[in-house]
Amino acid sequence: MKRFQKIVFTINLLLTPLTIIAVFWSVANLEVSLTSFLLTIAFSLIIDYPRMLAKVVLLPIVEYFRKPPKLREPLRVSVIIPAHNEEKTVSLTIESVLENKYHWKQIVFVDDGSTDNTLAIASKYSDRIIVLSRAKSGMKAYALNYGLRAATGDLIVTVDADTIIAWDFLEKAVVYFNDPNVVAGSGNLRVLNEKSSILTRLQSLEYVIAFDIGRRLQSMFNTLLIIPGAVGVVRRSILESLGGYDPIIGEDFDVTLKVHKVRGRVIFMPEAYAWTEVPGTLGSWIRQRIRWHRSQMRILIKHRNFFFKRIFGTPGLIGAPDMLLMDVIALFIR
Structure with a gap:
């Protein structure tokens, strides 16, 4: 099971460089200008690719150096x-x-x-x-x-x-x-x-x-x-x-x-x-x-006062707006 999970994890991380290669191959081999192509995929470039780069670059580095905590005090x-x-x-x-x-x-x-x-x-x-x-x-x-x-x-x-x-x-x-x-x-x-x-x-x-x-x-x-x-x-x-x-x-x-x-x-x-x-x-x-x-x-909607409030830190400033954007708004834009 762990081997299967590592394979899926690796494939998902490789999607970003493979996608970038596919973009430039398409521009080079199809009769489409780079500007037109970039405009077509502008939403993905702005919203999706930064996430994918974070998965490819940041996540492996953090996970490599992360050490699982050890039990110091048993809790009921x-x-x-x-x-x-x-x-x-x-x-x-x-x-x-x-x-x-x-x-x-x-x-x-x-x-x-x-x-x-x-x-x-x-x-x-x-x-x-x-x-x-x-x-x-x-x-x-x-x-x-x-x-x-x-x-x-x-x-x-x-x-x-x-x-x-x-x-x-x-x-x-x-x-x-x-x-x-x-x-x-x-x-x-x-x-x-x-x-x-x-x-x-x-x-x-x-x-x-x-x-x-x-x-x-x-x-x-x-x-x-x-x-x-x-x-x-x-x-x-x-x-x-x-x-x-x-x-x-x-x-x-x-x-x-x-x-x-x-x-x-x-x-x-x-x-x-x-x-x-x-x-x-x-x-x-x-x-x-x-x-x-x-x-x-x-x-x-119930927790709408959670959005863009500094008092709630990154969950309110980034997390909730990001969920609304990706899970709701992005569905209609795409």
Whole structure:
């Protein structure tokens, strides 16, 4: 798996010089003037290529000299697993957390009104985890907040019930929080059902590029705006001071912006791996992406006071405007 990730990482980095070579080859061999060609690709030259150059030049240098932190002081961790009708995967999720070698952990499972055997399966582990049940809320945030009330750890780790974490995930994540300036972190997410179809294989490539390259770069510039709901870490003191999770679809994006507003450092933890289920059919994939983009727009509007405010630092001055530009405006321009 690591070899595959390195190959994808290398291919993505080589895209920039190959693209530049292709541009000059096209000008030299096609009857197009350099000026006309540059005007045609002006938007990409201004917006896309600086990013690509950062990936090619800055990222490899920073990663070469970066040394993963070492555990100095163990912190207590509460892992909250919200679930609704996840009988097929919930057992794997719970066992992946139980098998984590980190000793200072508490596991809180919250069943959100499941109508299948999810609660019954989770209850089999009740001697080793806290199992809570509530009426269906329709929003993940309610289940998370319910679990937060039972949490006692210094750090809150949220894990979706269709996600499994690596056996050393908790230890790899905790070391970053020995730095008091770090208040939240994103795990390194991969695709669990990669071999199910061509679509899941493509999403696997997407996840490798988005996390191993995209989030590394965002973390470097302190513009990481989304801690994935599938696997993320937040200090409990910060989360409670913010009132927990707001009842909104896209609570992971929402809480990340709330953390940035209190000037907390949000980081990417490349050594902390987890694997999650992704849509296996085109229809379910389209529905997921529509849901993601709708919630993204809704939350950007909710946090519109975050834009271009010096008080919020680079996340407000660069991160949020960049997301609006690339994820919304650029789609229409292109």
